[in-house]
Amino acid sequence: MLLEGKxxxxxxxxxxxxxxxxxxxxxxxxxxxxxxRAPEVEATAAAxxxxxxxxxxxxxxxxxxxxxxxxxxxxxxRLGDVQVLVNNAGIVNxxxxxxxxxxxxxxxxxxxxxxxxxxxxxxxxGPMIERKxxxxxxxxxxxxxxxxxxxxxxxxxxxxxxxxxQTATLELARHGITCNAVLPGLIGTENVQQMPQxxxxxxxxxxxxxxxxxxxEIAYLIAFLASERxxxxxxxxxxxxxxxxxxxxxxxxxxxxxxxxxxxx
Ligand SMILES: NC(=O)c1ccc[n+]([C@@H]2O[C@H](COP(=O)([O-])OP(=O)(O)OC[C@H]3O[C@@H](n4cnc5c(N)ncnc54)[C@H](O)[C@@H]3O)[C@@H](O)[C@H]2O)c1
Numbered sequence: 001m002l003l004e005g006k007x008x009x010x011x012x013x014x015x016x017x018x019x020x021x022x023x024x025x026x027x028x029x030x031x032x033x034x035x036x037r038a039p040e041v042e043a044t045a046a047a048x049x050x051x052x053x054x055x056x057x058x059x060x061x062x063x064x065x066x067x068x069x070x071x072x073x074x075x076x077x078r079l080g081d082v083q084v085l086v087n088n089a090g091i092v093n094x095x096x097x098x099x100x101x102x103x104x105x106x107x108x109x110x111x112x113x114x115x116x117x118x119x120x121x122x123x124x125x126g127p128m129i130e131r132k133x134x135x136x137x138x139x140x141x142x143x144x145x146x147x148x149x150x151x152x153x154x155x156x157x158x159x160x161x162x163x164x165x166q167t168a169t170l171e172l173a174r175h176g177i178t179c180n181a182v183l184p185g186l187i188g189t190e191n192v193q194q195m196p197q198x199x200x201x202x203x204x205x206x207x208x209x210x211x212x213x214x215x216x217e218i219a220y221l222i223a224f225l226a227s228e229r230x231x232x233x234x235x236x237x238x239x240x241x242x243x244x245x246x247x248x249x250x251x252x253x254x255x256x257x258x259x260x261x262x263x264x265x
Contacts (some may be wrong), residue, residue, distance in 0.1 A: 002227040004029035009075055009082040011062050011120060012089030014041040016189040017139065020215035021086055024223050026053040033075035033082060036089065037061045054079055062089045062116030063108075072123040081127035084135040084226040087117035087161075092191065095150050106153045113157035117164060121179075125172065134177035135226045138165050139218075142185050142241050158183075162237045169235030178234045180225050185241025188212035205260040208253075209242030 008025050012018035013034035022044055026032050031054035034041050041057045048055035056078035060071035075082065090113045094105040117138050128134025143151065144158035161181055168179035186192055186203055192212060193200075204212060221240050224230055239245050247253065 001027075001029035002223055002229070003084070006030045006083050006226070007033065007079045007081060008084040008086065008226065009033035009035065009072070009120075009124065010086040010088055011035045011116070012139075013044050013057075014038040015044075016191065017184070017187060017215050017218050018086075018088040019044050020219040021088060021222050022048060022055075023051075024216060024219035025084075025226070026051050026055070028223050028227075029053075030084070030226075031055070031079045033058070033079055035060060035062070035071055035075070061112075062087075062119060063111040065119045065122075068116075068119040068123050072120070076127075081131065082124040083128065083131070083133060084137075085120055085124050086137045086139070086222055086226070087120055088139040089113075089116055090139065090157075092151070092154055094153050097150050098152050101152060109153035110157050110160070113154065114160040114164065117161055121164075121168060125177070128177050129172070129175045132176040134172070134175070135230075136165075136168060136172075136177065136179040137222050137225050138179070138181045139222075140165075140181040140183045140237065142183050142239060142244055144181075144183055144237070145239075145245065165237065166235045173234055178225070178231065180230075180233055180235065181237040182218065182221055182225070183237055183239045183241065184213060184218050185239070185244040186212050187215060187218060189215060202261060205257045206248050207242045207244050208246060208248070210260055211242065213240065213242060 008030045013022045014036035026048045034057045045055040045057035058071040058074045060067040138161045140161040141158040143155040148155045165181040
């Protein structure tokens, strides 16, 4: 098992990618701390406990540094020092072109998606430095490298996570700590399944793999990055997107997209 005896903390673990990461890490032998602002995170903890692994849930807002300190303290008391941190909590509900995006919406998205990760790193990194071992994985997005129409705050927050990841690596690598970012493409979470079918299908057609990713596929990469085997991967920003970032504007690719979106008779 990749994570036997390790204490991990995953934010945004009530559902979606975070829940899958928690489950896969438990299957790989970890004791799992789960954080979310949604009380449903208790159900993820119960499912992990049913797998026979130690689990502890804490309900807090990652954007609130004092609440993060309290929540991380609660997890530490129940499971021990956090050795692996997965910054996964994120929001994606602020959709507006730049001239109409409100300052409040901008601030909130940056606070949750970017400052939240900073808050968590600050709260767990002391004991990692003392133990000379730690893993930090930040869940960014393909939007970090290509932008996203009408989602300036989201794309900026996810690009900011890459700068945070790289700087954490520069500062922490000498303490035996790695920090990496994963950049998922379109993954079949509740959010994505609720998109209008037409938009979802058009997006899927531009993915060379012609399908949505699965939450467990993201979780397998994160579990590997958290393991001993990934010790020399540091400061990386790793796309996991079925080839979404490749050149889909070439003539051959456009013909394939047209064929994939053509209505079937
Ligand atoms: N689903 C995708 O296609 C996709 C693609 C790229 C990146 N991502 C990123 O992956 C992560 C997970 O995405 P998902 O689709 O599973 O999202 P989701 O909305 O299904 O789950 C996110 C979880 O984070 C929690 N959360 C939100 N704000 C919080 C806060 N302030 N404090 C604590 N918890 C909070 C929510 O309650 C929820 O349980 C996000 O960071 C998202 O940006 C997702």
